[in-house]
Amino acid sequence: MFFLMAAMATTACVPLVVARYSADPAQGRPLFSSCAINKNVPDGIELQVDGVLAQVQLNQAASPGFVEIRLDVPTGKTARLQSDVIEIDLHDGRPPIEARIPNISLVDSPGMHSFDTPPALARYMMPVQTPMVGGAMTTGSREWPKHYWMAVRVDTGGADAVTVTLPGMLINGAPVQTPKLNFRRSIFAMLAPLNC
Numbered sequence: 358m359f360f361l362m363a364a365m366a367t368t369a370c371v372p373l374v375v376a377r378y379s380a381d382p383a384q385g386r387p388l389f390s391s392c393a394i395n396k397n398v399p400d401g402i403e404l405q406v407d408g409v410l411a412q413v414q415l416n417q418a419a420s421p422g423f424v425e426i427r428l429d430v431p432t433g434k435t436a437r438l439q440s441d442v443i444e445i446d447l448h449d450g451r452p453p454i455e456a457r458i459p460n461i462s463l464v465d466s467p468g469m470h471s472f473d474t475p476p477a478l479a480r481y482m483m484p485v486q487t488p489m490v491g492g493a494m495t496t497g498s499r500e501w502p503k504h505y506w507m508a509v510r511v512d513t514g515g516a517d518a519v520t521v522t523l524p525g526m527l528i529n530g531a532p533v534q535t536p537k538l539n540f541r542r543s544i545f546a547m548l549a550p551l552n553c
Contacts, residue, residue: 373547378415378519378540388412390547398547401425406535407528409436409491410502415519415540416468421510423468424456424521430491431502439532440524441485443509447516456509458485458524467508517542 377399380387385404389396401414410429416422424443430436438458446453459471463481470478485507492503513519519542523535 375545375547376542377545378542381539384538398545407533408434409528413538417513422512423508423510425468426507428505429502430489432491432493434491435529436489437527438485438524442524444522445511446520447513448518454511456511458507458509461487462506465506467506471508
């Protein structure tokens with residue numbers, strides 16, 4: 358009986374009201390929360406930058422909040438950041454915030470690991486100017502481009518509209534301009550498992 362109750366407690370769903378930032382869908386493909394049972398809760402945006410897939414998330418649920426980027430670099434492509442600065446414009450009349458990327462991570466959750474790096478993960482953190490060489494990762498019969506993660510800490514102060522400008526990149530040695538990404542804060546009803 359104890360194990361049944363424990364299993365129910367860890368798989369139960371909780372309704373939450375959350376503030377989330379959703380990206381302008383005209384800029385790319387909207388991403389939705391994998392944690393929420395209802396699939397309308399925004400989680401970022403995915404866009405192509407000269408054959409490199411970029412996923413960008415503006416997350417303010419944790420403290421401190423952060424901007425997270427995942428670059429998927431396929432075989433035959435090499436990406437390199439031209440700067441370590443991400444600009445965050447809160448549209449409040451002040452100059453944009455300049456947040457610095459501390460490193461490039463080869464493991465996910467850079468909003469946590471890139472700043473308070475456990476010793477076991479230190480070898481997976483690379484300097485920002487390191488070339489991100491494309492490749493393929495396989496799991497069973499599925500194949501994905503090689504992933505690289507970055508994050509900067511930023512507190513939006515609950516701003517209604519935020520524009521995120523990623524640093525420029527070189528892809529295969531040629532400069533590419535990354536777009537300014539517009540996010541808008543909204544309130545969402547979210548149904549999520551307790552253990553998510």
